[in-house]
Amino acid sequence: MSLLVVGTVAFDAIETPFGKTDKIIGGAATYAGLAASYFTKNINLVSVVGDDFPQQTIDLMNTRGINTQGLQVKQGEKTFFWSGKYHNDMNTRDTLITDLNVLADFHPVVPESYKNCEFLMLGNLMPRIQMAVIDQLPVRPKLIVMDTMNFWMDIAMDDLLKTIAKVDVLTINDAEARQLSGEYSLVKAAQKILDLGPKYLVIKKGEHGALLFNKENVFFAPALPLEDVFDPTGAGDSFAGGFIGFLAQTKDISFDNMKRGIIFGSAMASFCVEKFGTERLIDLSQDEVDERVQEFVDLVQFDIALV
Amino acid sequence: MSLLVVGTVAFDAIETPFGKTDKIIGGAATYAGLAASYFTKNINLVSVVGDDFPQQTIDLMNTRGINTQGLQVKQGEKTFFWSGKYHNDMNTRDTLITDLNVLADFHPVVPESYKNCEFLMLGNLMPRIQMAVIDQLPVRPKLIVMDTMNFWMDIAMDDLLKTIAKVDVLTINDAEARQLSGEYSLVKAAQKILDLGPKYLVIKKGEHGALLFNKENVFFAPALPLEDVFDPTGAGDSFAGGFIGFLAQTKDISFDNMKRGIIFGSAMASFCVEKFGTERLIDLSQDEVDERVQEFVDLVQFDIALV
Numbered sequence: 001m002s003l004l005v006v007g008t009v010a011f012d013a014i015e016t017p018f019g020k021t022d023k024i025i026g027g028a029a030t031y032a033g034l035a036a037s038y039f040t041k042n043i044n045l046v047s048v049v050g051d052d053f054p055q056q057t058i059d060l061m062n063t064r065g066i067n068t069q070g071l072q073v074k075q076g077e078k079t080f081f082w083s084g085k086y087h088n089d090m091n092t093r094d095t096l097i098t099d100l101n102v103l104a105d106f107h108p109v110v111p112e113s114y115k116n117c118e119f120l121m122l123g124n125l126m127p128r129i130q131m132a133v134i135d136q137l138p139v140r141p142k143l144i145v146m147d148t149m150n151f152w153m154d155i156a157m158d159d160l161l162k163t164i165a166k167v168d169v170l171t172i173n174d175a176e177a178r179q180l181s182g183e184y185s186l187v188k189a190a191q192k193i194l195d196l197g198p199k200y201l202v203i204k205k206g207e208h209g210a211l212l213f214n215k216e217n218v219f220f221a222p223a224l225p226l227e228d229v230f231d232p233t234g235a236g237d238s239f240a241g242g243f244i245g246f247l248a249q250t251k252d253i254s255f256d257n258m259k260r261g262i263i264f265g266s267a268m269a270s271f272c273v274e275k276f277g278t279e280r281l282i283d284l285s286q287d288e289v290d291e292r293v294q295e296f297v298d299l300v301q302f303d304i305a306l307v
Numbered sequence: 308m309s310l311l312v313v314g315t316v317a318f319d320a321i322e323t324p325f326g327k328t329d330k331i332i333g334g335a336a337t338y339a340g341l342a343a344s345y346f347t348k349n350i351n352l353v354s355v356v357g358d359d360f361p362q363q364t365i366d367l368m369n370t371r372g373i374n375t376q377g378l379q380v381k382q383g384e385k386t387f388f389w390s391g392k393y394h395n396d397m398n399t400r401d402t403l404i405t406d407l408n409v410l411a412d413f414h415p416v417v418p419e420s421y422k423n424c425e426f427l428m429l430g431n432l433m434p435r436i437q438m439a440v441i442d443q444l445p446v447r448p449k450l451i452v453m454d455t456m457n458f459w460m461d462i463a464m465d466d467l468l469k470t471i472a473k474v475d476v477l478t479i480n481d482a483e484a485r486q487l488s489g490e491y492s493l494v495k496a497a498q499k500i501l502d503l504g505p506k507y508l509v510i511k512k513g514e515h516g517a518l519l520f521n522k523e524n525v526f527f528a529p530a531l532p533l534e535d536v537f538d539p540t541g542a543g544d545s546f547a548g549g550f551i552g553f554l555a556q557t558k559d560i561s562f563d564n565m566k567r568g569i570i571f572g573s574a575m576a577s578f579c580v581e582k583f584g585t586e587r588l589i590d591l592s593q594d595e596v597d598e599r600v601q602e603f604v605d606l607v608q609f610d611i612a613l614v
Binding site: 088089091108109184185186187188205206209211217218219220221226227228229259260262263272297298299300302304305 | 395396451476491492493494495512515517518525526527528529530532533535536564566567569570600604605606607609611
């Protein structure tokens with residue numbers, strides 16, 4: 001039983017109304033892997049960095065149970081770098097710099113020892129790369145969760161649709177669900193997207209929570225109302241990592257357990273946004289995670305006995 | 308034990324991406340009264356209309372348990388008229404026409420037989436008029452719920468603050484909470500607004516649900532994901548009517564019961580938006596209301612047993 005996490009490991013430089021960072025550690029796979037590490041310790045990473053990436057961070061990942069044998073370190077090359085600035089509402093941002101660097105020519109290689117993975121998290125990447133990972137697995141994982149973004153809908157829709165057809169759970173935000181389906185109503189959008197292949201769809205609405213759909217059911221989890229959202233970067237990836245990490249831990253992919261996974265994922269996202277970058281995800285205690293999940297329970301629970 | 312509902316009774320003309328209406332029945336007190344009528348039958352209305360207002364609608368209100376003795380009918384004058392057009396996202400709208408008509412010189416008069424009311428719903432109106440109603444009650448109601456809007460923050464902030472200080476529950480939307488408090492974070496906004504006097508604050512987020520705050524607790528209720536939102540007009544008033552109607556029915560104003568009230572209010576709002584105007588609120592069955600509330604239960608319920 002293992003969880004394979006594929007996605008970017010990167011440097012980010014972030015500006016929010018609360019402050020500004022130099023180059024800090026980022027990347028979808030970094031956030032997802034760290035978030036998942038609070039639930040399962042058998043995590044394998046496939047990604048790529050340059051020789052400028054700090055060994056200290058790789059060591060940290062290893063300490064948290066993330067195997068980095070599948071992390072390619074390209075000598076003489078630079079790590080993927082993204083820089084962005086958030087608007088005052090923290091819901092929208094401008095990309096200032098995207099230096100693909102090592103990502104421009106990334107060919108994922110899944111090590112032999114990873115190939116029996118039962119859970120696969122495909123972080124946001126070019127759909128062709130996501131597909132290349134699926135193609136390298138001799139046995140289909142029990143559950144494949146895929147994240148993507150509007151950028152690929154704009155420039156690689158054919159590849160995107162082929163990849164979406166291969167996965168179990170697709171995670172996108174509300175604007176992306178509308179773009180992908182051509183429907184404004186998220187209920188209608190979800191039904192159209194489920195017709196593309198995935199059995200489950202998670203629509204992430206940021207501060208407005210997340211919806212989980214399958215053909216018959218819908219579940220809603222709120223985001224935790226926070227005093228301050230310090231830096232939203234990585235929230236979606238932390239959500240996905242917490243979600244699949246919890247499913248891998250419990251080995252239960254029923255709709256009811258996915259609902260729990262959504263709550264644990266939302267809890268990890270709520271930690272993520274409290275500090276810049278991955279800082280808050282590095283050394284949470286089990287008590288902190290449990291307390292946070294209890295806050296979600298308290299936030300939405302009510303008892304109505306209908307006759 | 309009675310519920311007094313004060314607010315506009317009006318004509319609306321509405322344009323949405325789904326269609327356009329001629330003059331139809333609208334008004335905050337109309338929506339709130341109809342929504343409340345599914346929970347309690349002892350409802351008293353204070354409002355004003357012109358002699359152009361249809362007796363048929365007044366009869367319908369009476370049939371639904373709404374006493375209209377306090378509805379002033381001004382001979383030779385016209386009913387308040389509002390016309391608006393919703394944008395494609397249905398979350399924003401432009402006001403096309405506001406003809407105050409009878410509302411321009413409205414002096415609310417609370418009939419003697421209404422004065423023992425235990426629950427008071429102050430629908431959105433000039434704060435001075437809302438205050439005039441409170442001032443006419445010899446005994447303070449058990450619970451006063453007040454709705455208002457950004458317009459009064461712009462032009463009558465002093466009166467608004469005086470009125471807010473007199474009520475138990477304030478209901479406003481997220482943008483209004485931010486405007487009133489000067490805080491972007493809704494958690495911080497809520498704490499500042501609770502310092503103005505109300506013991507409870509409901510922040511309505513439209514399709515993103517509603518938050519209930521008091522000094523110690525927060526509760527979140529989602530909006531029901533609907534295939535189509537046909538016409539959002541009156542959703543907030545239906546929500547408020549369902550909320551206070553349920554509280555008046557159960558005679559319990561604890562935080563736990565308010566949570567239930569929020570769910571029943573959300574259910575009434577979800578009906579309201581399914582058709583133009585008040586159409587959907589006229590003849591719901593108890594089964595329809597119960598089924599809708601059950602959908603809310605199903606939408607958010609999960610079981611996580613923390614050790």
